[in-house]
Amino acid sequence: MSELELWRDTDTRAAITDFVARVxxxxxxAAERVAVFDNDGTLWTEKPMxxxxxxxxxxxxxxxxxxxxxxxxxxxKAVVDKDxxxxxxxxxxxxxxxDSDLKTLLAGVVRASAGQEVEAYxxxxxxxxxxxxxxxxxxxFTRCVFAPMVELLRYLEAHGFATYIASGGDxxxxxxxxxxxxxxxxxRVIGSSLGLSYADGxxxxxxxxxxxxxxxxxxxxxxxxxxxxxxxxxxxxxGDVPMFEFAREDxxxxxxxxxxxxxxxxxxAGAEDALKAAAAKGWTTVSVRDDWDTVFPxxxx
Amino acid sequence: MSELELWRDTDTRAAITDFVARVxxxxxxAAERVAVFDNDGTLWTEKPMxxxxxxxxxxxxxxxxxxxxxxxxxxxKAVVDKDxxxxxxxxxxxxxxxDSDLKTLLAGVVRASAGQEVEAYxxxxxxxxxxxxxxxxxxxFTRCVFAPMVELLRYLEAHGFATYIASGGDxxxxxxxxxxxxxxxxxRVIGSSLGLSYADGxxxxxxxxxxxxxxxxxxxxxxxxxxxxxxxxxxxxxGDVPMFEFAREDxxxxxxxxxxxxxxxxxxAGAEDALKAAAAKGWTTVSVRDDWDTVFPxxxx
Numbered sequence: 001m002s003e004l005e006l007w008r009d010t011d012t013r014a015a016i017t018d019f020v021a022r023v024x025x026x027x028x029x030a031a032e033r034v035a036v037f038d039n040d041g042t043l044w045t046e047k048p049m050x051x052x053x054x055x056x057x058x059x060x061x062x063x064x065x066x067x068x069x070x071x072x073x074x075x076x077k078a079v080v081d082k083d084x085x086x087x088x089x090x091x092x093x094x095x096x097x098x099d100s101d102l103k104t105l106l107a108g109v110v111r112a113s114a115g116q117e118v119e120a121y122x123x124x125x126x127x128x129x130x131x132x133x134x135x136x137x138x139x140x141f142t143r144c145v146f147a148p149m150v151e152l153l154r155y156l157e158a159h160g161f162a163t164y165i166a167s168g169g170d171x172x173x174x175x176x177x178x179x180x181x182x183x184x185x186x187x188r189v190i191g192s193s194l195g196l197s198y199a200d201g202x203x204x205x206x207x208x209x210x211x212x213x214x215x216x217x218x219x220x221x222x223x224x225x226x227x228x229x230x231x232x233x234x235x236x237x238x239g240d241v242p243m244f245e246f247a248r249e250d251x252x253x254x255x256x257x258x259x260x261x262x263x264x265x266x267x268x269a270g271a272e273d274a275l276k277a278a279a280a281k282g283w284t285t286v287s288v289r290d291d292w293d294t295v296f297p298x299x300x301x
Numbered sequence: 302m303s304e305l306e307l308w309r310d311t312d313t314r315a316a317i318t319d320f321v322a323r324v325x326x327x328x329x330x331a332a333e334r335v336a337v338f339d340n341d342g343t344l345w346t347e348k349p350m351x352x353x354x355x356x357x358x359x360x361x362x363x364x365x366x367x368x369x370x371x372x373x374x375x376x377x378k379a380v381v382d383k384d385x386x387x388x389x390x391x392x393x394x395x396x397x398x399x400d401s402d403l404k405t406l407l408a409g410v411v412r413a414s415a416g417q418e419v420e421a422y423x424x425x426x427x428x429x430x431x432x433x434x435x436x437x438x439x440x441x442f443t444r445c446v447f448a449p450m451v452e453l454l455r456y457l458e459a460h461g462f463a464t465y466i467a468s469g470g471d472x473x474x475x476x477x478x479x480x481x482x483x484x485x486x487x488x489r490v491i492g493s494s495l496g497l498s499y500a501d502g503x504x505x506x507x508x509x510x511x512x513x514x515x516x517x518x519x520x521x522x523x524x525x526x527x528x529x530x531x532x533x534x535x536x537x538x539x540g541d542v543p544m545f546e547f548a549r550e551d552x553x554x555x556x557x558x559x560x561x562x563x564x565x566x567x568x569x570a571g572a573e574d575a576l577k578a579a580a581a582k583g584w585t586t587v588s589v590r591d592d593w594d595t596v597f598p599x600x601x602x
Contacts, residue, residue, distance in 0.1 A: 119530075122528070162488075171525070171528075175528050185332060186527070186529065187463075187527045187529075189528070193525060196521045196524065196525065197517070197521065198517040198518070198519075198520040198521050198543055198547065199517070200546075201546045202547075203520050203524045216499040217499070218499075219499040219504050220498065220504055223419055223497065223504045225488065225526065227423070227472075227473070227476050227488060228487065228488075229420075242499055245502045246499065246503075
């Protein structure tokens, strides 16, 4: 059993091991040991922009090449011009409560996969992950995960927890990462969904968004998929606050705080409300700088 | 390990055991051993009408008592007048492709739980199951399950399969039955969903239907929840045909045929297309009369 060796000997580490000791001592049934984690910024890095977006860029470039009229429209224009400011601003505006550009972005996400069969899409996501490299860290995507969090997943499983991902990222994009990088099987990956339709033996993406699994949608999706309130939640942004509120009263709430510009990134944007709530309600803040001995794994998964 | 003792020594039983032996011999990975079953008419009896409807009746009677104007409107009127013909006709019309009365019925289902917290609803469903008795069989609801099918669930699990329910019935109503009667945990129950909303730490039912998990919606929900095509599917009606088509090419497809008026019920209504497809495509038909040594369990779960 892992003893959280990648975590420094801090109050945060003690909060985790004390919590798990209490769960064991109280004999909380295995079925109730549900641990739910956000993905982007919680299990792997989300800067300078979510890795999924970098996957979508390739799809948009293909669309714009096939239909040059798209090259002058957002979100395709951003990729054609290699001007990513519009895209990261769209995500930042979403976290600040303005979804106007996010809607344009999501319409592009929907268009990029409409009509494609779900299994083919998942395979192309897997190929992208296997081949790609982070633009500023220089690491392969498969090493952009937070090694202490992966260690925490195994530690929790060793104590009878079932681990889930509940993230704003696209469920079908995250499933290969879940399998390969986190050891979380695809039936335990909860995320946003493109609309789906069925015909002639195949499920394909429809021409509409399904739902965006962020903010108040996270508790709804957790209930739909698991049917229980989590006993442990991990997140890093404002969009995780409702999931933290929805967790059991006796739950452990872990908020990852990105405060390490040297080893990863330092930013509070998009996490202001979550950090305030953590301070006010006594949620456990995980400092990347102080609590983690290592950030990224030394070798690929 | 159960050896399917409740199944007679027929070709059907051999088809099941031969299939499982092939899965083992081929070494199909455990993660791919996904078995998905319909519920009403497949794992428990659905006649004279689905057990969930009998639960809803109690809720409608309360609504009509609180608001007498409802007593003259369907679907509440049917319960007040104890005239269940309209209701079973609504379900029969649905299976025949006409959803006009089903929409009225579903509006009543939505109204019966709107604003209620999800956990309270699940507990009331559990209490209903524990207390109720089937109107014509005289069995407690907890004995209305098909004992050979429950035995089959355990047999499959003993061979490394994960078992799921994918049924038109309401997911949150079925979850207590899944736990208690089938040994299928709530995270593996896929079903129809009332709309949900989140506020102030609680998930409650909204004033709109979510989706009806029947027909072409079943493959969509199976993909969303599991992320794989099933290796075994079990069903009994036209609404299961898309799920049967969506299963892997090498899947075992089990269609329960209700042909035993003496021990259960005999009917083909709502299963005409499924029976035709089974004959045309070589799906395995399970005869209640010929293949099952016992229909209902001798004692309560």
